[in-house]
Amino acid sequence: MAVYIILAIIAYTIGSINFSVIISKKVAGFDVRKKGSGNAGSTNVLRAVGKKAAIITLLCDVLKGVVPALIAILVGNIMKEGVDRALLVQISSVAVVIGHTFPIFFQFRGGKGVATSLGIALVTNWKLGLICLVFALTIMALTRIVSLGSISAAVLYPVLTLFIHDNYIVQGQYFVFGIIMAVIIVFNHRSNLKRILAGNENRLSFKK
Secondary structure, three states: OHHHHHHHHHHHHHHOOOHHHHHHHHHHOOOHHHOOOOOOOHHHHHHHOOHHHHHHHHHHHHHHHHHHHHHHHHHHHHHOOOOOHHHHHHHHHHHHHHHHHOOHHHOOOOOOOHHHHHHHHHHHEHHHHHHHHHHHHHHHHHHOOHHHHHHHHHHHHHHHHOOOOOOEOOOOOOHHHHHHHHHHHHHHOHHHHHHHHHOOOOOOOOOO
């Protein structure tokens, strides 16, 4: 039990490193949470700071999801006996997204966990992660609504776990884990959902 708790704490701490705030302060001299939508994520960095800062933020947030999962895999391989390796990965993954959403280092005001969840999806099962990524990008391209693509991919993820049983870096049951991750992402986008239903959600302009 101790190893699960320790890895959860490590993952939460990693998740609490908010790159959007760090990068926006370094590049533009302000906290991105005080601009635009107020969200500490790469989309708001794109609107408030610029493309380069947004790309760096996106990559850092994706890697933030990859690292705790890899640490969990490493610990599971070392311990071998007495631990559920898939559960180690899943607990670490949930913890890092919670840390990203409620970062202890940044007044518990973080991002929505989409890029970090993408990193988790890609490292745990590259095939499943790529399907979700392509699906999200397709929705975004058709609607120009980033949040809709993110929500749609999050809902698709647990459904895919019912049909895709290969290519997992650690074999195990991922449906419940997928449901938990989807609930977190959808919950974090509850204000976006209200705006989508009202027809006034922000849209990206591909001409800029």
